[in-house]
Amino acid sequence: MNLLTVSCTHQTADLAVRERLAFANDDHLRRAYQRLTGLFPEAEFVIVSTCNRVEIHTAATATANIPSFAQLAQFLAEFHQLPLDEFVGELREFNGSAAVAHLFEVVSSLDSMVLGEPQIVHQIKEAYRVAEENQTCGPFTHGWFQAAIRTSAKVRSETRLAEGKVSIASVAVGEFAKSIFDHFGDKRVLVIGAGEMAEETLRYLQEEGVTEIIVVNRSPERAQRLARDFGGIAVPWVELDAWLRQADVIVSTTGADQPIVDAARFKAVRKGISGKPVFVLDLGAPRDFDPSVGELDDVFLYDIDSLQRTCEENRKARSREIEKAEKIIEAETARLMAEFYRRAGGEVVTRLIEGWHEIAQQELDRLFRKSTHLDEQDRQAIERTVARIVNKLLHPPLEALKDESQDGTAHGLINALRKLFGL
Amino acid sequence: MPNVGVMCFLASYGLAMAAEMSRFGWRNRFSQWLMLGLTIAGLVAHTLYLILRAQETKLPPLLSSSHDWLLVLAWLAVLVYLFVTTLERDLATGVIVLPLVVGLVVASLFVNRSSAAPISAYHGWIMLHVSLLVFGMGGVLASLVAGLMYLWQHTRLKHRQSMQPGQTLPSLEWLEKLNRVAVLISVPLLTFGMVLGGGLVLLGREDATLPQRVLRDPLVIGSGVCWLLMAGMFIWLLRSRVTPGRQVARLTVWSCGFLLLTVIGTQVLTRFTPGNTLHGSAARSQPADSSAQELP
Numbered sequence: 001m002n003l004l005t006v007s008c009t010h011q012t013a014d015l016a017v018r019e020r021l022a023f024a025n026d027d028h029l030r031r032a033y034q035r036l037t038g039l040f041p042e043a044e045f046v047i048v049s050t051c052n053r054v055e056i057h058t059a060a061t062a063t064a065n066i067p068s069f070a071q072l073a074q075f076l077a078e079f080h081q082l083p084l085d086e087f088v089g090e091l092r093e094f095n096g097s098a099a100v101a102h103l104f105e106v107v108s109s110l111d112s113m114v115l116g117e118p119q120i121v122h123q124i125k126e127a128y129r130v131a132e133e134n135q136t137c138g139p140f141t142h143g144w145f146q147a148a149i150r151t152s153a154k155v156r157s158e159t160r161l162a163e164g165k166v167s168i169a170s171v172a173v174g175e176f177a178k179s180i181f182d183h184f185g186d187k188r189v190l191v192i193g194a195g196e197m198a199e200e201t202l203r204y205l206q207e208e209g210v211t212e213i214i215v216v217n218r219s220p221e222r223a224q225r226l227a228r229d230f231g232g233i234a235v236p237w238v239e240l241d242a243w244l245r246q247a248d249v250i251v252s253t254t255g256a257d258q259p260i261v262d263a264a265r266f267k268a269v270r271k272g273i274s275g276k277p278v279f280v281l282d283l284g285a286p287r288d289f290d291p292s293v294g295e296l297d298d299v300f301l302y303d304i305d306s307l308q309r310t311c312e313e314n315r316k317a318r319s320r321e322i323e324k325a326e327k328i329i330e331a332e333t334a335r336l337m338a339e340f341y342r343r344a345g346g347e348v349v350t351r352l353i354e355g356w357h358e359i360a361q362q363e364l365d366r367l368f369r370k371s372t373h374l375d376e377q378d379r380q381a382i383e384r385t386v387a388r389i390v391n392k393l394l395h396p397p398l399e400a401l402k403d404e405s406q407d408g409t410a411h412g413l414i415n416a417l418r419k420l421f422g423l
Numbered sequence: 424m425p426n427v428g429v430m431c432f433l434a435s436y437g438l439a440m441a442a443e444m445s446r447f448g449w450r451n452r453f454s455q456w457l458m459l460g461l462t463i464a465g466l467v468a469h470t471l472y473l474i475l476r477a478q479e480t481k482l483p484p485l486l487s488s489s490h491d492w493l494l495v496l497a498w499l500a501v502l503v504y505l506f507v508t509t510l511e512r513d514l515a516t517g518v519i520v521l522p523l524v525v526g527l528v529v530a531s532l533f534v535n536r537s538s539a540a541p542i543s544a545y546h547g548w549i550m551l552h553v554s555l556l557v558f559g560m561g562g563v564l565a566s567l568v569a570g571l572m573y574l575w576q577h578t579r580l581k582h583r584q585s586m587q588p589g590q591t592l593p594s595l596e597w598l599e600k601l602n603r604v605a606v607l608i609s610v611p612l613l614t615f616g617m618v619l620g621g622g623l624v625l626l627g628r629e630d631a632t633l634p635q636r637v638l639r640d641p642l643v644i645g646s647g648v649c650w651l652l653m654a655g656m657f658i659w660l661l662r663s664r665v666t667p668g669r670q671v672a673r674l675t676v677w678s679c680g681f682l683l684l685t686v687i688g689t690q691v692l693t694r695f696t697p698g699n700t701l702h703g704s705a706a707r708s709q710p711a712d713s714s715a716q717e718l719p
Binding site (some may be wrong): 090163164175176179180181182183275277294297298300302306307309310313314317346 | 474480576579581583585586589592593594595596597600669670
């Protein structure tokens with residue numbers, strides 16, 4: 001069995017390169033799959049194309065004709081009509097168990113730009129679904145991708161990798177705005193300025209059900225564009241106070257060089273409607289709202305610094321989980337590779353692996369019975385070390401078996417293994 | 424018959440409270456399950472205890488004594504708490520509810536345990552009187568919990584602090600609604616309960632000493648004062664729609680806390696002032712034939 005991944009991600013390539021290699025829609029993907037299956041009819045393919053990565057995962061039996069790294073790079077160049085030397089240096093290649101581990105890391109979001117982000121698992125599932133639709137999957141890619149999705153679920157349930165929000169807008173909405181308001185369907189959102197951060201925040205707010213959006217900006221064109229994009233209305237700058245009075249959520253992102261709203265102004269415009277909580281998200285740098293506004297009763301003012309601290313804490317908490325996630329991935333990779341080897345070498349390989357692990361376990365049990373001073377942590381460490389030794393010792397014969405299988409069924413080697421290890 | 428004492432479930436609730444508090448230090452699924460398991464064990468022992476008490480006194484727990492009355496209130500609080508926790512496991516309700524439950528159970532140890540004599544003629548009315556008061560007090564307890572959670576959430580948001588992983592609090596908007604609803608429900612219940620109590624006193628007017636005994640009963644006086652306070656807040660809540668949520672929460676915490684302390688405090692006092700109350704065993708000093716006017 002052969003596994004190969006060719007990858008171009010945010011870690012090696014700029015957006016300019018990634019977007020030229022991307023498969024923008026289902027039609028692109030359909031044509032790509034047609035071309036690939038035309039070139040390599042015996043191989044299985046899954047293409048993953050997102051804003052942060054373009055990857056081709058391919059697998060085939062040992063005897064089948066699987067594309068090489070160079071051939072896949074050539075395919076990308078021809079398909080996207082790009083000179084090869086413009087991107088080939090940005091590509092990475094993963095073979096065998098490294099390819100399996102790479103996909104597991106990707107789907108568990110260890111390889112993502114934002115560690116622990118949840119979208120990637122949906123993107124991988126979607127990529128797998130589209131490949132299935134195009135009939136480019138087979139027994140190896142089915143096993144590979146289904147194991148990847150299972151691994152992702154395991155990583156997410158057994159670690160805290162996906163906990164806590166890590167972008168300013170998501171922290172603002174997810175951790176704070178949602179703690180103030182029970183629902184957003186009846187809330188009025190006022191956007192002051194029309195910056196990119198405001199757009200991102202509006203996306204999160206719309207996901208929560210916000211429908212009424214008012215945009216006020218010194219430049220009416222930009223206000224109208226933003227309002228149009230989010231189904232809101234643009235109002236002139238002179239109406240700012242009137243809308244400050246009525247808003248439940250205020251997102252401010254102007255380029256003003258000093259605060260545009262202070263406590264006295266805010267208190268004056270909201271006179272008579274106290275008791276109604278208001279969430280103010282000041283994304284301006286310098287700040288648009290004077291910090292004294294946050295001292296008013298039922299005004300919850302958040303600026304970039306206060307949110308950045310929460311983001312950083314959440315990021316650190318996630319980073320502490322990487323090691324735990326890698327251990328899960330290592331174990332799941334070994335399990336899947338064992339499964340693939342079992343398929344490749346049949347019963348003999350399974351019995352060899354199981355037999356060696358069984359002997360190792362028997363010896364460990366004997367050692368643990370005698371060494372009562374060892375605590376649970378020591379035992380687990382010894383078990384892991386022994387498992388790694390067994391896997392490393394097994395690796396050369398299994399690799400030899402794999403290599404042998406490339407030239408046909410490895411009857412000779414399988415018989416030799418049977419005799420040598422009494423299987 | 425199992426031998427179940429107050430200490431059985433008090434210990435369970437106490438340990439559950441400790442497990443809940445430990446979640447502030449480190450997040451652990453085990454402590455969460457332990458806390459749930461201990462609370463359920465406590466509830467089972469609590470239920471058994473109330474059943475055994477009812478069999479022993481041959482009266483429903485609500486009519487039996489102040490001791491049982493407080494335990495019923497605590498039992499209701501645990502039941503609601505478990506229901507809420509089952510729906511939303513990460514909700515940090517236990518941090519507030521469990522100390523209140525422990526407080527109620529501890530208070531039950533210091534009030535009258537002896538039961539009042541049963542009254543066959545007005546049994547149903549007395550049952551309704553006490554039930555209304557207990558459910559009214561349940562509403563007060565809910566309002567207190569909502570108010571405390573509101574202040575906790577408000578302080579956290581003002582200080583821009585994240586919640587501990589695995590812990591959540593309801594939104595301010597939701598807590599404010601719950602607070603208002605709890606007060607608006609509990610005040611009519613308490614009012615009807617009080618009115619019914621007054622009616623029962625009038626029904627026993629053949630006893631010439633009864634009006635004086637009612638006016639001297641610390642429980643009646645304490646409950647009356649608290650009812651006035653709650654009724655005042657009820658009217659204020661109905662009339663004011665623009666009061667800051669934090670102010671409402673503070674006021675409900677103070678008034679509900681005061682009400683709970685007064686009701687429990689007066690019940691503790693009646694234990695040491697026999698003969699001054701119509702509620703519970705202190706009334707036993709009255710002649711046997713006047714027991715027809717005793718209230719639980």
